[in-house]
Amino acid sequence: MKKLLLATAFAAIAGVASAQDAIKIGTEGAYEPYNYIDQATGKLVGFEIELGGELCKRANLTCEFVQNDWDSIIPNLQSGNYDAIMAGMSITDERKKVITFSDNYTPPSKSSYMAASADANTGEGAVISAQTGTIQAGYIAEQAGNTLLEFATPDETVAAVKNGEADAVFADKDYLVPIAGDSGGALVMLDKDVALGGGIGIGLRQSDTELKAKFDGAIQAMKADGSLNALIEKYFGPESEKF
Amino acid sequence: MFEYCSDPRSLEGLQWLSCYLTTATHFSFYWSFLTVLTLLAVTAPLALAFGFAGASAARSHVLPVSWLGRAYIAAVRGIPDIVFFLFFVIALDQGIEWFRHLFVCEDLSQPVWNNGEFRVCPAAKVPANDASPFMVSAYSFTLAVTTFAIVFGAFAANVLYGAMTAVPRAQLETAEAYGMSHRQVFRRVLVPQMWIYALPGLSNLWLILIKATPLLFLLGIKDAVYWARELGSAKTSGNNPYPHGDWRLFYFLALLVFYLVSTRVSEILLARLTRRLSRGQATRAGEDMRKGGAAT
Numbered sequence: 226m227k228k229l230l231l232a233t234a235f236a237a238i239a240g241v242a243s244a245q246d247a248i249k250i251g252t253e254g255a256y257e258p259y260n261y262i263d264q265a266t267g268k269l270v271g272f273e274i275e276l277g278g279e280l281c282k283r284a285n286l287t288c289e290f291v292q293n294d295w296d297s298i299i300p301n302l303q304s305g306n307y308d309a310i311m312a313g314m315s316i317t318d319e320r321k322k323v324i325t326f327s328d329n330y331t332p333p334s335k336s337s338y339m340a341a342s343a344d345a346n347t348g349e350g351a352v353i354s355a356q357t358g359t360i361q362a363g364y365i366a367e368q369a370g371n372t373l374l375e376f377a378t379p380d381e382t383v384a385a386v387k388n389g390e391a392d393a394v395f396a397d398k399d400y401l402v403p404i405a406g407d408s409g410g411a412l413v414m415l416d417k418d419v420a421l422g423g424g425i426g427i428g429l430r431q432s433d434t435e436l437k438a439k440f441d442g443a444i445q446a447m448k449a450d451g452s453l454n455a456l457i458e459k460y461f462g463p464e465s466e467k468f
Numbered sequence: 469m470f471e472y473c474s475d476p477r478s479l480e481g482l483q484w485l486s487c488y489l490t491t492a493t494h495f496s497f498y499w500s501f502l503t504v505l506t507l508l509a510v511t512a513p514l515a516l517a518f519g520f521a522g523a524s525a526a527r528s529h530v531l532p533v534s535w536l537g538r539a540y541i542a543a544v545r546g547i548p549d550i551v552f553f554l555f556f557v558i559a560l561d562q563g564i565e566w567f568r569h570l571f572v573c574e575d576l577s578q579p580v581w582n583n584g585e586f587r588v589c590p591a592a593k594v595p596a597n598d599a600s601p602f603m604v605s606a607y608s609f610t611l612a613v614t615t616f617a618i619v620f621g622a623f624a625a626n627v628l629y630g631a632m633t634a635v636p637r638a639q640l641e642t643a644e645a646y647g648m649s650h651r652q653v654f655r656r657v658l659v660p661q662m663w664i665y666a667l668p669g670l671s672n673l674w675l676i677l678i679k680a681t682p683l684l685f686l687l688g689i690k691d692a693v694y695w696a697r698e699l700g701s702a703k704t705s706g707n708n709p710y711p712h713g714d715w716r717l718f719y720f721l722a723l724l725v726f727y728l729v730s731t732r733v734s735e736i737l738l739a740r741l742t743r744r745l746s747r748g749q750a751t752r753a754g755e756d757m758r759k760g761g762a763a764t
Binding site: 248255378383432 | 491492493495496554558561562565582583584585586587588593597598685686688690697698701702703704705706707708709710711714716
């Protein structure tokens with residue numbers, strides 16, 4: 226009887242494993258250059274889309290990216306609408322209570338402030354905009370004297386600075402630098418980098434240990450042969466932090 | 469789209485604009501209006517059917533049926549829309565998968581809901597993991613239509629219930645005097661006469677339904693509002709062929725025009741329908757029409 230049960234269990238696990246060969250990856254599609262909609266073709270593109278494709282190839286998985294609102298990106302992973310999250314999601318202890326993460330695929334990233342002028346106030350009494358449910362929003366909320374202004378999309382956090390609603394926006398530096406560069410001086414990066422979180426990783430269900438092992442293996446292989454660094458440099462420039 | 473669009477950076481003025489407005493993302497934006505209209509066209513009759521069933525059930529002489537109808541109306545009307553759209557769709561989706569799980573999965577020893585995670589075997593997934601993108605969107609569209617129909621059906625049920633009680637008792641009594649059964653009175657007299665009483669309430673619902681379509685994005689469907697936000701958001705020059713600042717205002721103005729036109733067209737059609745339905749009715753408008761017709 227025990228043997229029979231064991232055999233069934235193995236069969237079940239094997240069944241899950243083979244079907245997992247086709248998986249879905251959830252992403253936000255509004256966070257340049259991590260993941261965004263290509264303006265000309267309407268397809269999802271960006272650092273994480275290319276990285277995800279490469280990781281899946283190495284792990285022998287067929288992956289498909291699906292778009293999901295940032296707000297509900299974790300609940301939809303939990304309810305099985307997709308099997309992994311690659312959406313610039315930093316590894317934090319708070320998120321680890323709910324989901325699990327693969328090894329990080331970017332080094333702990335720098336967050337930074339962007340404001341309308343270089344002498345903008347970010348200390349006592351400053352209003353800082355950040356995206357809801359991000360590591361940056363959590364950081365601002367903890368700063369005494371700062372007022373946190375939350376928005377559902379990254380784009381709105383920048384718009385809040387432009388129209389004077391917020392003194393500065395606090396987000397991933399890699400996201401803000403191209404925007405500041407484009408603004409023709411209207412928006413400037415403040416020289417106040419903060420290192421937050423444990424880098425960006427793939428968010429996974431806690432029960433998917435096998436999938437985690439596959440992704441971890443693929444990420445380690447890409448770190449070892451330098452291809453991950455090459456990809457980071459391609460999307461974030463030569464000055465970006467690498468492994 | 470056009471040949472000269474291959475290098476957008478070299479373009480200026482109208483030429484740039486013509487290329488910009490014909491990108492694949494813009495066509496998705498234009499198509500999304502059709503999605504909204506399709507949703508309306510499918511949902512409205514379905515919601516009306518739900519409403520009719522709900523109202524008929526609430527009026528039923530059989531107590532359990534009447535309770536069921538009343539419970540449906542009261543429960544759905546009492547729940548905030550946004551809660552309904554967030555919670556109900558996930559519940560419906562999980563319910564379908566759980567139901568399939570019981571039948572198609574071999575290993576039922578693992579709990580389906582565990583530690584905040586919802587797990588069914590891959591065979592029970594709806595839509596299946598390898599389903600075509602079309603099937604995936606068809607499925608979410610169906611979920612959306614069902615949810616909209618249930619929500620708006622409850623409101624429609626209440627409107628129709630009121631309309632059914634508004635039909636003058638004398639009309640029904642006359643029918644009964646002719647020897648018609650309950651069912652015949654309902655079908656031949658009550659239902660044809662109630663529409664004129666229901667129309668103001670139903671037209672309200674229709675206009676609210678038009679405006680509620682942006683809730684679609686909560687259900688994972690990229691509707692016109694999603695695309696307006698996506699296309700209007702600022703685009704940096706590094707990775708985008710058509711960089712621009714924050715243009716959401718223009719896109720939302722376009723949406724405003726679309727919604728205003730839809731409501732105006734609806735109002736015109738509804739006014740016509742009201743005139744058509746008033747004919748021969750025992751109402752003030754119907755009476756006026758009768759007299760006006762007799763005078764000419």
